[in-house]
Amino acid sequence: MVAMVTQELGRRERKKAATRQALSDAALRLFAERGYDKVTIAEVAAEADTAVATVFAHFPAGKDALIFDDGSARRADLEAAVRERPEGTSILDAVHGYLARRGPFIEGMNAEQRTKADLIINTPALRAYARTLWIGCQDALVQAVADESGRDPRDPGVRSLARYVLELPDLIGADDDPRASLEAAFVHLRLGWPDL
Structure with a gap:
């Protein structure tokens, strides 16, 4: 049972990290192509094939945080x-x-x-x-x-x-x-x- 829970947490953490990386990569790509001020959170979400709520779940500090780690x-x-x-x-x-x-x-x-x-x-x-x-x-x-x-x-x-x-x-x-x-x-x- 403990092994299954640990494996599930590992999978969940990997999925969260992959989603965060996809969002960060999409933001960097769009910001570099069009300029930071001309890109919306919704466009980043669409580029990464996620919902806007997902962006804020991973980057609660908003648009400024998209290409940074949490510090x-x-x-x-x-x-x-x-x-x-x-x-x-x-x-x-x-x-x-x-x-x-x-x-x-x-x-x-x-x-x-x-x-x-x-x-x-x-x-x-x-x-x-x-x-x-x-x-x-x-x-x-x-x-x-x-x-x-x-x-x-x-x-x-x-x-x-x-x-x-x-x-x-x-x-x-x-x-x-x-x-x-x-x-x-x-x-x-x-x-x-x-x-x-």
């Missing part, structure tokens, strides 16, 4: 980058490495990644939503940095560092060379927080 994986991965960094790797190097593998900072993006990054950077609503997801990682990053450095999470230096790091995708993601800007930003961060 929980981002928080967990960022926290893990700090807490599980290799021996001898500074906190700042770990965070720098994490950001370099995300969004506009990815080196050698494939076509889908480039399309998504350009869409987010050039669409104010999506860019604002992305910033909200990044800022949503602040408490987790503050706690991880505090724990790993032996500082108090209320330390203004720790909170300032976390906020600044999390603003970088929005602040420099649209630069002509975002990776070079990321490198430059971390040069300055290392000067300001040499012990992290």
Whole structure:
């Protein structure tokens, strides 16, 4: 009985993930073809062969959320980058490495990644939503940095560092060379927080 319930939950979760991915793919395709502002939720639902209610069941935050995850994986991965960094790797190097593998900072993006990054950077609503997801990682990053450095999470230096790091995708993601800007930003961060 337990095995059947577990198997059913697994099937249900896979189906939910597949539906969510189909909606996300349809939204990205339509937004890239016609522009974010010219696509409705109903059109995304039709493109993914689902009901409008299904879109909101999977993306309760609405249209802005359609091409993003819910932010929980981002928080967990960022926290893990700090807490599980290799021996001898500074906190700042770990965070720098994490950001370099995300969004506009990815080196050698494939076509889908480039399309998504350009869409987010050039669409104010999506860019604002992305910033909200990044800022949503602040408490987790503050706690991880505090724990790993032996500082108090209320330390203004720790909170300032976390906020600044999390603003970088929005602040420099649209630069002509975002990776070079990321490198430059971390040069300055290392000067300001040499012990992290």
